Amino acid sequence: MQAGLSTKNAPSPKVVLPFYAYGALAFIVAAIMMFFTDIDITTSFLTPKVLSIAHTLILGWVTMLIFGALYQLIPVVMEVKLYSEKLAMASFISLALGTPFMAYSFWANFIGDSPVMIIGGSLVIISVILFVINVVGSGRKTENKTIENRFIITSVVWLLLTVLLGISIILFPQILSHGSFIIHVHIGIIGWFMMLVVGVSSTLMPMFFIAHQLNKKYLERAYWAINGGLLLLVITMFFELGIYVRIIAAISILIGFIMFFRYNFSAYKKRLRHNLDVGMKLSVLAFTLFLVTLITGFLSALGDIIPVEFSNRINIIYGVSLIYGFLTALILGQMYKTLPFIVWLKLYQDKVGKFKTPLPADMHSEEAAQAHYFFFIAAFTLLIGGIWFQEPILIKASAFFMFITSLLYGYNTYKILGHKQQLKPLAMPKMHKKKPIVKS
Amino acid sequence: MAKIDQLNETEQEILEVIKTVPDPEVNVNIVDLGLIYEVSHDEANKIIKIVMTLSARGCPVGDTILQHVQTVVSNMFPGYYVDVELVWEPQWTPALITEDGRAALDGGF
Numbered sequence: 001m002q003a004g005l006s007t008k009n010a011p012s013p014k015v016v017l018p019f020y021a022y023g024a025l026a027f028i029v030a031a032i033m034m035f036f037t038d039i040d041i042t043t044s045f046l047t048p049k050v051l052s053i054a055h056t057l058i059l060g061w062v063t064m065l066i067f068g069a070l071y072q073l074i075p076v077v078m079e080v081k082l083y084s085e086k087l088a089m090a091s092f093i094s095l096a097l098g099t100p101f102m103a104y105s106f107w108a109n110f111i112g113d114s115p116v117m118i119i120g121g122s123l124v125i126i127s128v129i130l131f132v133i134n135v136v137g138s139g140r141k142t143e144n145k146t147i148e149n150r151f152i153i154t155s156v157v158w159l160l161l162t163v164l165l166g167i168s169i170i171l172f173p174q175i176l177s178h179g180s181f182i183i184h185v186h187i188g189i190i191g192w193f194m195m196l197v198v199g200v201s202s203t204l205m206p207m208f209f210i211a212h213q214l215n216k217k218y219l220e221r222a223y224w225a226i227n228g229g230l231l232l233l234v235i236t237m238f239f240e241l242g243i244y245v246r247i248i249a250a251i252s253i254l255i256g257f258i259m260f261f262r263y264n265f266s267a268y269k270k271r272l273r274h275n276l277d278v279g280m281k282l283s284v285l286a287f288t289l290f291l292v293t294l295i296t297g298f299l300s301a302l303g304d305i306i307p308v309e310f311s312n313r314i315n316i317i318y319g320v321s322l323i324y325g326f327l328t329a330l331i332l333g334q335m336y337k338t339l340p341f342i343v344w345l346k347l348y349q350d351k352v353g354k355f356k357t358p359l360p361a362d363m364h365s366e367e368a369a370q371a372h373y374f375f376f377i378a379a380f381t382l383l384i385g386g387i388w389f390q391e392p393i394l395i396k397a398s399a400f401f402m403f404i405t406s407l408l409y410g411y412n413t414y415k416i417l418g419h420k421q422q423l424k425p426l427a428m429p430k431m432h433k434k435k436p437i438v439k440s
Numbered sequence: 441m442a443k444i445d446q447l448n449e450t451e452q453e454i455l456e457v458i459k460t461v462p463d464p465e466v467n468v469n470i471v472d473l474g475l476i477y478e479v480s481h482d483e484a485n486k487i488i489k490i491v492m493t494l495s496a497r498g499c500p501v502g503d504t505i506l507q508h509v510q511t512v513v514s515n516m517f518p519g520y521y522v523d524v525e526l527v528w529e530p531q532w533t534p535a536l537i538t539e540d541g542r543a544a545l546d547g548g549f
Contacts, residue, residue, distance in 0.1 A: 050464060213533070274545075353509075353511025
């Protein structure tokens with residue numbers, strides 16, 4: 001009907017809502033798992049429990065929410081219908097089944113060619129392939145060839161490479177060197193998560209802030225600096241080219257993200273909405289935490305220059321600040337900017353103008369949201385402190401606050417999902433009832 | 441077609457009705473957000489025409505807002521054909537937000 005409108009392109013809510021429901025549960029489960037891992041996380045990534053929690057969070061929480069949100073947001077950013085709703089549902093089922101298999105397998109230390117791991121890994125890969133087909137298929141249909149869309153398409157290509165390399169490491173550990181694991185982690189972190197976030201947030205943040213006339217040259221530069229740097233990083237890790245090439249790659253990636261920050265910061269400064277709602281407060285917090293990821297990521301690229309007693313902790317903080325800091329805060333916030341609208345449109349799309357309807361912002365408990373904002377900050381601060389000082393009691397305290405955060409967030413997610421239609425009579429301006437229309 | 445600063449009495453009334461339509465994201469009415477460009481009222485042919493825009497092309501609630509405008513105006517002016525046209529030119533800019541709109545955005549939530 002009208003060009004450029006995305007409600008008509010939006011997928012059916014039943015495709016998207018299960019991702020939100022599952023993600024909230026996985027976040028709670030991961031928070032509970034944290035209670036049992038106080039020693040491991042201060043020593044290394046490569047312990048069964050840490051790997052299990054990492055994959056529960058990365059697949060069940062972060063990837064689940066990103067898949068769901070992206071199926072909803074593709075019509076917004078690309079102005080096309082989703083390529084296939086059936087593939088989207090299949091990708092949910094596959095990821096929802098594969099994640100517990102993988103998490104259990106890591107927890108029980110069934111790595112290598114254990115059947116549980118192979119089933120879990122295969123299901124996750126199927127899910128990712130279905131997701132990639134959907135995003136690339138939608139991207140081919142769009143006439144909206146913006147830099148933001150290019151970031152999104154490129155990120156899913158890196159995602160595909162990440163999971164293919166991941167499963168290869170599990171199946172053929174004797175063939176692939178340690179360098180493969182590092183490449184798996186980096187293309188997953190930088191190529192998939194960070195690049196996707198750049199693409200999506202560069203579209204949404206200015207929209208939510210109501211900021212206009214931003215300079216997209218920064219995004220263009222960011223694209224080439226991040227991708228060029230990442231490619232160089234992969235090459236140097238694969239061929240073991242040494243520290244200096246790695247530092248050049250790290251500098252290029254860092255410059256790319258600084259460009260992206262500049263773009264978003266100008267959106268923040270030009271914003272017309274000065275009073276930020278809880279969703280945007282959490283999103284701004286997420287970008288602040290992203291600085292921790294950038295700094296520790298850069299330091300970890302310095303490798304041997306940093307004394308080993310620090311480098312191990314820096315590496316852990318790099319990963320933790322990305323998954324449990326930046327991405328978790330961003331999801332906590334962006335849930336409030338997406339899920340209420342999906343449910344609201346489902347329930348009230350045909351009722352507007354006929355009845356007084358609640359607003360999307362009325363569908364959650366504001367007290368719970370404000371509380372988990374502070375609980376989350378406490379949990380994250382204690383976690384980083386616990387890792388840095390290698391203090392199990394701080395990790396336990398962090399696990400407690402993250403558990404409360406996950407419960408409050410889960411409460412709000414299910415409150416929105418379970419929202420029942422509330423219609424009231426419409427109050428219209430009185431003057432029209434008194435006065436007939438005069439001829440113009 | 442009357443620009444919204446040159447409306448006659450009836451068109452002004454139509455604009456007041458449209459003021460009951462909020463942008464669901466920011467909870468500020470779309471007239472104060474500067475989204476309404478023109479309003480016209482043709483008594484002879486029983487046609488009301490509204491030309492409006494949205495603040496962002498990808499706005500997920502865009503056509504719900506258009507539908508909202510159409511419904512409230514149709515309800516208040518029964519017997520009229522209400523035509524809501526969406527345009528992207530001239531492009532909306534924050535300069536179009538009224539003083540009331542700015543105040544509501546600043547401290548409204």
